Amino acid sequence: MKVTMTVNGEEVTAEIEGRLLLVHFLRDQLGLTGTHWGCDTSNCGTCVVWLDREPVKSCTVLAAMAGGHDVRTVEGLEQGGELDPVQKGFIACHGLQCGFCTPGMMMTARALLDKNPDPSEGEIREAISGQICRCTGYATIVRSIRWAASAS
Amino acid sequence: MQVPGQFEYERATSVEHAIGLLDRLGDTARLVAGGHSLLPMMKLRLANFDYLIDINDLHAELGHITVEPGRIRIGAMTRHRELLESPDLRQHFPIFADAERVIADPVVRNRGTLGGSLCQADPSEDLSAVCTTLGASCVIRGLDGERVVPMEDFHRGPYETAVGDAEMLTEVHFPLRPGGSSAYEKVERRAGDWAVVSAGAAVWLQNGVMTDARVGLAAVGPDTAGLPEISQALRGREPSEALYEEAGDIAARSCDPATDTRGSADYKRHLAKELTRRTLRKAVRRLEGRA
Numbered sequence: 375m376k377v378t379m380t381v382n383g384e385e386v387t388a389e390i391e392g393r394l395l396l397v398h399f400l401r402d403q404l405g406l407t408g409t410h411w412g413c414d415t416s417n418c419g420t421c422v423v424w425l426d427r428e429p430v431k432s433c434t435v436l437a438a439m440a441g442g443h444d445v446r447t448v449e450g451l452e453q454g455g456e457l458d459p460v461q462k463g464f465i466a467c468h469g470l471q472c473g474f475c476t477p478g479m480m481m482t483a484r485a486l487l488d489k490n491p492d493p494s495e496g497e498i499r500e501a502i503s504g505q506i507c508r509c510t511g512y513a514t515i516v517r518s519i520r521w522a523a524s525a526s
Numbered sequence: 527m528q529v530p531g532q533f534e535y536e537r538a539t540s541v542e543h544a545i546g547l548l549d550r551l552g553d554t555a556r557l558v559a560g561g562h563s564l565l566p567m568m569k570l571r572l573a574n575f576d577y578l579i580d581i582n583d584l585h586a587e588l589g590h591i592t593v594e595p596g597r598i599r600i601g602a603m604t605r606h607r608e609l610l611e612s613p614d615l616r617q618h619f620p621i622f623a624d625a626e627r628v629i630a631d632p633v634v635r636n637r638g639t640l641g642g643s644l645c646q647a648d649p650s651e652d653l654s655a656v657c658t659t660l661g662a663s664c665v666i667r668g669l670d671g672e673r674v675v676p677m678e679d680f681h682r683g684p685y686e687t688a689v690g691d692a693e694m695l696t697e698v699h700f701p702l703r704p705g706g707s708s709a710y711e712k713v714e715r716r717a718g719d720w721a722v723v724s725a726g727a728a729v730w731l732q733n734g735v736m737t738d739a740r741v742g743l744a745a746v747g748p749d750t751a752g753l754p755e756i757s758q759a760l761r762g763r764e765p766s767e768a769l770y771e772e773a774g775d776i777a778a779r780s781c782d783p784a785t786d787t788r789g790s791a792d793y794k795r796h797l798a799k800e801l802t803r804r805t806l807r808k809a810v811r812r813l814e815g816r817a
Contacts, residue, residue: 392533393531393532394529395529398529414528414569415528416634419631419633422633428636429633430637431562431634434561434634436558436578441537482632500632503632504633504634505633
């Protein structure tokens with residue numbers, strides 16, 4: 375089947391199987407490997423991308439479901455050569471260790487800050503509670519998101 | 527790598543279109559809404575279909591929370607996040623926010639729907655227990671119109687519902703009676719997991735006496751179970767710790783948990799008792815403005 379969607383502001387059309395998952399479409403067909411593929415069971419959250427501005431776990435969304443919709447991945451965070459404050463925060467506060475959970479964490483963080491520009495530590499922890507950092511580096515991730523809130 | 531078996535993907539443009547497709551394709555087709563129950567089952571090949579009919583475009587039609595005199599109607603495509611954030615539900619049925627905060631995680635809650643949760647018919651699913659507790663009715667639409675099925679008849683056993691091959695769940699109705707409040711509690715192994723046991727309670731008070739009370743339990747039997755014996759025991763009595771204890775004893779005695787990786791049957795009976803007490807206490811405190 376043919377599917378057309380907008381990914382990071384650009385319209386893409388592709389021939390896909392109905393069963394293709396969005397995470398594999400982004401990584402394997404579009405080459406957008408910033409979105410990571412982790413647990414495959416909608417638990418770890420490293421595959422989080424935006425579907426119409428809302429974070430979703432792309433291992434549990436069919437690529438076909440994104441047809442006609444707007445998808446944004448971690449590659450789309452940077453605007454006009456300028457890193458997003460969330461990305462800067464992860465650099466400034468050592469928010470990434472091995473980096474595997476980072477794309478999902480950053481997409482969820484950006485969505486949180488768009489809705490709630492000044493979240494408390496508790497609100498940040500709640501927002502990223504669907505993401506797992508197996509380095510257990512949560513404290514610095516929370517600090518990075520707070521940094522981004524303060525810098526914006 | 528987990529991928530579903532092969533299927534044809536169709537997208538429904540209206541409820542009628544979805545039902546027409548179901549009618550034509552029969553039991554080889556399945557509706558998919560948020561997909562967070564169905565797609566994992568299909569990835570594990572526990573479920574296989576020749577056709578998936580995507581009904582996400584019906585959110586405008588079926589994603590609503592409507593307060594009317596005497597009832598609240600909630601569309602089947604209403605997402606978990608919308609149930610959690612609804613001021614109307616917070617006011618009338620605080621049990622929803624209690625339950626939603628412990629269902630999966632915020633990102634999953636952006637996709638999952640009320641209708642999908644009920645149609646999955648998992649005995650440990652929390653929204654089913656909420657609907658059981660609140661005495662909800664399910665509106666099922668087919669080719670010849672609608673029929674209404676009370677929650678106690680909606681689940682026919684694990685993963686089986688009253689919804690026929692060419693039918694879909696479109697709305698869930700919740701009776702709204704004055705002087706009531708509700709609460710939900712869940713014990714889980716880790717945040718976002720399925721329940722070891724959860725309990726919902728709804729109470730109605732008039733002049734300090736319970737005019738009605740309902741308790742629903744998840745993960746302690748083949749269905750999310752309502753416990754009419756508790757309602758009978760509590761009606762007409764004043765709320766007290768002794769009464770919550772009595773209700774808890776009925777819950778422990780009436781449920782039918784199985785020993786599994788989540789805990790022993792004895793432990794689950796203990797939880798059924800304790801969570802019944804806690805939710806009744808919490809619902810009554812909310813009515814009295816103390817929580």
